[in-house]
Amino acid sequence: MMTLLYTSDLERGRIWREIFADEAADVGFADPADAPDPATIRYLAAWNPSVELIATLPALEILFSIGAGIDQFDMSRLPPHVRVVRMIEPGIAQGMVEYVTMAVLALHRNLIDHGIAQRKERWVPIKLTPASQRRIGVMGLGNLGQAVLGALRPFGFPLSGWSRSAHAVEGVDCFAGAAALPTFLSGCDILICLLPLTDETRGILCRETLAQLPRGAGLINVGRGGHLVEQDLLSLLDDGHLSGAVLDVFDPEPLPQGHAFWAHPRIIMTPHVASMTRADSAARALIANIRRHQSGAPMEGEVARDRGY
Numbered sequence: 001m002m003t004l005l006y007t008s009d010l011e012r013g014r015i016w017r018e019i020f021a022d023e024a025a026d027v028g029f030a031d032p033a034d035a036p037d038p039a040t041i042r043y044l045a046a047w048n049p050s051v052e053l054i055a056t057l058p059a060l061e062i063l064f065s066i067g068a069g070i071d072q073f074d075m076s077r078l079p080p081h082v083r084v085v086r087m088i089e090p091g092i093a094q095g096m097v098e099y100v101t102m103a104v105l106a107l108h109r110n111l112i113d114h115g116i117a118q119r120k121e122r123w124v125p126i127k128l129t130p131a132s133q134r135r136i137g138v139m140g141l142g143n144l145g146q147a148v149l150g151a152l153r154p155f156g157f158p159l160s161g162w163s164r165s166a167h168a169v170e171g172v173d174c175f176a177g178a179a180a181l182p183t184f185l186s187g188c189d190i191l192i193c194l195l196p197l198t199d200e201t202r203g204i205l206c207r208e209t210l211a212q213l214p215r216g217a218g219l220i221n222v223g224r225g226g227h228l229v230e231q232d233l234l235s236l237l238d239d240g241h242l243s244g245a246v247l248d249v250f251d252p253e254p255l256p257q258g259h260a261f262w263a264h265p266r267i268i269m270t271p272h273v274a275s276m277t278r279a280d281s282a283a284r285a286l287i288a289n290i291r292r293h294q295s296g297a298p299m300e301g302e303v304a305r306d307r308g309y
């Protein structure tokens with residue numbers, strides 16, 4: 001018997017257990033309360049497993065992240081032979097598409113300025129900018145970046161994308177690598193960060209990069225709080241270079257009481273809810289990956305551990 005040990009949210013675990021029983025009965029589904037025999041545990045599905053837990057799993061082959069990100073894992077404490085897989089499932093993409101579309105339209109339709117005027121009881125119509133004149137740029141062209149670009153296309157925004165390695169996305173002006181970053185940034189009226197958090201991308205949203213956006217640009221950060229240098233954003237908002245930001249992720253989370261973001265008139269904040277793993281579709285994505293692994297096929301979302309994504 002091979003076992004998948006699941007160590008996350010109980011409600012999702014209940015749904016996963018049923019789906020595994022119906023659709024993958026050969027893979028034993030266990031949570032810690034089942035006290036499975038460690039020698040049978042080949043798969044671990046977890047958000048942030050402790051080093052102590054990993055040390056008790058001699059047969060562990062694959063660590064499946066419950067979420068899209070894997071930056072919460074301490075790779076240096078994970079045995080080198082253990083493979084790491086991100087969660088790629090349609091529920092996460094759907095949630096991200098909804099959130100980013102909402103945020104883009106909020107910035108595009110001047111919701112921040114209208115909110116400021118509303119709180120002052122001022123009637124201030126703002127002339128509309130056609131979508132064809134609002135350039136949107138996405139940093140990170142993986143599964144989520146591409147889903148977001150696909151959803152924004154029908155509005156008629158000119159779209160561009162930037163990533164570390166070259167990508168081709170239909171209808172999107174794609175840029176790759178550090179040398180192309182300034183050109184990409186100078187053409188983004190709204191910048192969306194959907195990058196993985198790695199040593200290379202930590203702090204990438206800083207004064208140097210954000211100042212290259214056109215004056216009046218807006219920022220949407222749905223990557224990780226660690227991408228953003230908070231003081232740089234605040235000073236660019238306060239000096240008017242940036243007109244607004246929609247932030248879903250912070251470092252640390254929860255954002256501490258009294259932090260300048262909470263009450264900033266040009267920041268719309270949400271508490272890391274842009275997207276969440278959907279239980280049923282994620283269970284099926286995980287089973288599909290286990291099947292790929294069993295047949296020797298490449299798994300969807302496997303991480304190059306040395307690269308960090």
Ligand SMILES: O=C(O)C(=O)CO
Nearest residue numbers: 067068069272275276
């Ligand atoms: O899936 C992820 O990585 C998340 O951030 C969950 O909210």
